[in-house]
Amino acid sequence: MRSFPWKVTPACPPRAPDAEVYKNLSNPRGIVYVFNYYFSDTRNARLGAAVDTYNLKELFLRMGYRVKVHEELSKEATEEKLCAIQTDSELERYDSFIMIFLSHGKDDTLFYTKDQEMMSLDDVRYFFVDGKCPSLKKKPKLFLASFCRGKVEETREYETDYSGSDETAEAPQDMVTIYASIKKFKAVRDPKLGTVFVQALCQVLADYAHELELQDLYRKLCSAMRDREGTTPEYQNYFFKKFFFNPLVIEGP
Template sequence: MSQQHINNQKEILRRYLAQIEKLSAELQGKLGPVAERYPMCKHPHGIAFIVNNYEFSFTHHVEKALPNREGSLVDENNLRITWECLGYKVQVLKNLKASELLQQLMQIALHSHENYDSFVCCILSHGNVGGIYGTDGELVEFSEIFKLFQGKNYCPSLVGKPKLFFIQACRGDAEDEGASEQQIDGPDKIKNVPIEADFLFGYASPPGYASFRSPKHGSWYISKLCEVLMDNAAQQDLLTMLTTVTDKVSEGCTTKGHKQCPAPDSRLRKQVWFFGNRNL
C-alpha cells in the first residue's frame, strides 16, 4: 500500500469523524429514549474482528475446487475503514483453515470484553447454507461459531451486549432471477438474558442462494453495507440502515439478469446507535 493511499485513508477518516462530531451535537435530544438503545459510550466500542479468506488450496473436501475470491481485499479495506470510523478496534486475519478459524474465534471469545460496548465479526469466504469454508475446504458450521459468543461457556463479558456478525459468502448455488413488482396505489430490569438474545446476523443472501462479487469493486453486499454505514451511522440505527442495504443490493443485476437480496436476522432487544448515546 502506497504512502499516498494511506494518507488518503487518514484524510477520509479525519473528515468523517469531524462530520460525526457535528451531527452528534445536533442530534442530542432528538433521538429516541435512551432505554430503547444499547449503551454505546465506550471508546473503542469494541473489537471488529475481520476474517478474509481469499486464497484457497485444492481440496477433496468439497465437490469442486474452491476458486480464489478476487475482490475480497477491496471488501477487507472497506470494512477496516468503516469500523474504525464507527469507533471500533479492528483486527484482521487472512486465509485461515477451518481449524484456525475456530481457534481464533475461540480466543477472541475468551478475551475479556468487559470494557467494551459490543462485538463485531465480519467473515469473508466461500460458504454454504450451513457454514463457512476454511481455505482448506473444511466447513465450519455457523452454529459452532455463534455458540462461542452466547456467554454460557466462553464469553460472559458480552452477555446483554450486541454481537454483530456480517457474513459475505454464498449460502447455496441457486441464483435469484427476480420477479416483477406490481405497483399498488395507495421497565423492569432483566435479571436473566436468553443466550440467543442480542445477536445480529447479517447474511449476504438467503439460505440456498448465491451472492455476487466484483473483482474490481468487491462484493455487492459488503460494498453497500460500508457505504450505508458511513453515510448514515450518525442519523440512523443499525436495523434501519440494514433495510437500506437490502434495498440497495436488491437494485443490482448481473449481466444474466440475476439478483441478490441480503438476509439480516436480528435477535437484538434494543436499538444499536453507534453515535446516539454520546454525552447522554
C-alpha cells in the first residue's frame, strides 16, 4: 500500500479572476490527464513510473481536480485518446486543463509511446489550440512533461529517461509547458520513488499552490528539484496570464 507523503493546503479564499488572472473557480477546479508509459515488458522499463501515477492522481484529487489516467498506450491509441479529449463536451464544465506526459524521450519535444513509436509534444499541444478545441478557448492549458530531451546529462545519481516546413498553423495561446529538463538534457528518475520532477512538483503544489501563481511555483519547483539532486526544469509560455490552482478543501484519499 502506498501513502501520499504531502499535505495539500487549500486556498481560503481562492484567488478571484481579473484582467491578468485566469478564472479557476469551477468545482472540480479543472481536469487533469496523465499519460504514463512504463515499458514494463522491455529492458528499458521505467522503474518507479507507477509511483508517479499514484502521486499525481492523489495530488490533484486532493486539490479538487478531476483526474483521468491513461497508461501504456501505443501511438495510435494515444492519438485516438487525444482526439476523443479534443471533442469531449465535458471540457466545458472545467475552468482549467492540465495534461501530463511521462515517458522515455529522444530530443526536445519527442517522446516514445508503448510501441516504441515517437510523438511530439508540439503535435499534442496543437490538438488543443482554439480553432481545434473551442471548449478550451481562453482557458488556461498546462502541459507537464517528464522525458529526456537529449543526451546531455547533468551530474546526478538517478536513472535517466533517455531512450523545416512551409506549412501554416494556428499559434498556441493560453498555454504553458513545463519540462522536467532543459533542451538537450536528460531527465532523471528514482527507481523506487519515481521521477524527481513529479516528486518535486507534488511537494511544491501541496505546500504553495494555495497562495502562489504558476511562475512563482515554477521557481519553487526549480529549487525543490535542485534540493533533490534533480535536473533543471524549463518553462515555456504561450501568451499565458497568471494562473492560480486554487486548491479546494478536500480531505483524505
